[in-house]
Amino acid sequence: MSAFDDLLAFQRQTEALSSVAERLGWDQETVMPRGATEQRAEEMGAMESVLHERRTDPRIGEWLEVAEPRTEAEARAVELIARDFTRKNRVPARLASEIARVTSLAQGIWAEARANDAPEEFLPTLDNVLMLKREEAAALADGGDLYDALLDDYEPGATGAGVAALFDQMRPRLVALREDVLGAENQPAALTGHFPHDTQLRLARACASAFGYDWSRGRMDIAVHPFSSGRWQDSRITTRVVETDPFNCFYSTIHEVGHSSYELGIDEDYAFTPLGRGVSLGVHESQSRIYENQMGRSRAFSGWLFARMHDAFDGLNVANAEEFYRTVNRVTPGYIRTESDEVQYNLHIMLRFDLERDLIAGRLDVADLTEAWNARFLKDFGVAVDRPANGVLQDVHWSVGLFGYFPTYALGNVYAGCLNAAMRAAVPELPEALARGDAAPGVEWLRENVQRHGGLLPPRRLIEEATGGEVGPEALLDYLEEKFGRIYAL
Structure with a gap:
């Protein structure tokens, strides 16, 4: 076997063990x-020790020095292995x-604190997580920006400064639209x-099936915070149920589908290689958001959903499909x-991005986080946070150490905007x-232009090749x- 073959064989086992570790996380939640x-x-700590030892094995460096990839895919695999090795x-x-180990414990502590509306039960643990993530960021940054070092795990090539500039570009139009919508005379019914x-x-x-979810390679369970987990031949989804708010369940499900x-749509030849997963969380989020919003909350699909909900729940307080469409998109x-409308969603992300950037930089202490969150939310949304479960405790991300993750949600929305424009023109x-409850034409376009490539192309290049244009927030x-101008007669 060549050095390249040895490298890929070793990597295959590492990828398999990583998948097992991910399954442990799914089971826990x-x-x-x-x-x-x-x-x-x-x-989880023991599994991470094994994985870390494999990922830093000196033989990887030796193989990388002499490996001779023969194709573009093999060259990209070597590039990704080298990046991870470094x-x-x-x-x-x-x-x-x-x-x-600590983040596995912290996740359970967060869930209990959220249920009890008691941030004091969680914040000391969060402080411990933050200290560990700062130490990790310092090791990764090698003298550079700490937040950038963490962000690069989730959106390779992105920087905090670049994200901040993008958000500054988006915020004025989002805020103006929100004010126009909330001030409109004709508001949709709840x-x-x-x-x-x-x-x-x-x-x-039924919604998952409408979007082509492969039940032979997946399953659906209940979780406090909906998520998906797995890849290749086993990718699972979760949802949650609130008996006064079915949209929470249906659109969380479509989102996770x-x-x-995306994972199930990747070229099967890339399984157990670095190419066999989504290339970034921003691209991942582009898939979940375009399923949920541009297709799932469209007039066409909401009409299909209205008919099924009307029958399943013995009638609704919304009179017809058009009014239901407006209710589905109510601001x-x-x-x-996670329950926010499309207009305000990115404003929620901007709040979290600024706070976590300050936490990593040491400009904000965990002890002051609740007050900082509440003050920023009141400033941005004009509403005082009523309880911690609706504020600083609502997201699982910081408990499990995902600092740098939040901005990828907004990047995913930007990517989805670009993809939606191209998809609508092509399909x-x-x-x-969609009006028949069949998202297949859109799903197939996304699979061909985005999903099948896995990690073959860098994130922005993937979106640019899929859409034939540059990535930007305008679309x-x-x-x-x-x-929303049409929905609210602006």
Whole structure:
């Protein structure tokens, strides 16, 4: 075997073990007994120690020096392995294992604190997580910006300064649109009533099937914070059920189907290689958001959903499909990011981006985080946070050490805006299909132009090749202004 073949064979086992570790995380958030938290933390720490040892194995450096890739895909695989090898060697094994152990524990502590509306039960643990992530960032940055070092894990090539500039460009039009919408005379009605748990789950499965979710390689479970997990032949989704708000369940499901379908849509030849996963979280989010919003909240698909909800729940307080479409896209100054409308969603991300950047830089202490969150939310949304579960405790991300993750949600929206414009031009029959509850034409276009490539192309290049244009926020902002301008008769 050549050095390249040896490298890929070694990497294959590492990827398989990484997938097992990911399955442990899925289990913890879905079906693991609550009393097993400490045991799982030890298991996660041990698994991370094994993975870190493999990812920093000196033989990788030796193979990389002499490996001779023969194709573009092989050259890209070598590039990604080398990048990971360099980054992992900067982080001490002790630190990698401790981060895995502490964040596994922290996740359970956060969930309890959120349920109890008690930030004091979680913030000391968050402070410990933050200290560990600062140490990791310092090792990765090698003298550079700490936040950039963490962000690069999730969106390679992005920088905090670049994200901040993008947000500065987006914010004025988003704020202006929000003010126009909230001040409009004709406001859509809210959906009210009781929507039983089992009926919601049955319809959620129908929504997942409408978007082509492969049930032979996936499953759906309940989680506090919906997520997807897995790749290749096993990619699972979760959702949550609130019996007064079925949209929470249905659109969380569609969102996670977008993530999961990305992993399941990657070229099978890339399985167990660095190319066999989504290239970045921003691109990943572009898939979940375009499934959820540009297709799922479209007039066409919401009409299909209206008919099924009307039958399943013995009528609705919304009279017809057009009014239902307006209700699905109703803009309200709510607290929760995952339940936010398209107009305000990115403003939620901007708040978190600024706070976590300050936390990593040491400009904000964890002890002051709740007050800082509440003050910023009041300033940005004009509403005082009523309780911590609707404020600083609402997201799982910081408990599991995902600093640098939040901006990828907004980047995903920007990518989705670009992709939607190109997809609508290329697939003019899509609205008619969505009205039948069939998202296949859009899903197939996304699979061909984005999903199948996996990690083959860098994030921005992938979106640019898929759309034939440069990446920028204009397509997203134009789409939002046109859509909500019509809904609210602006």
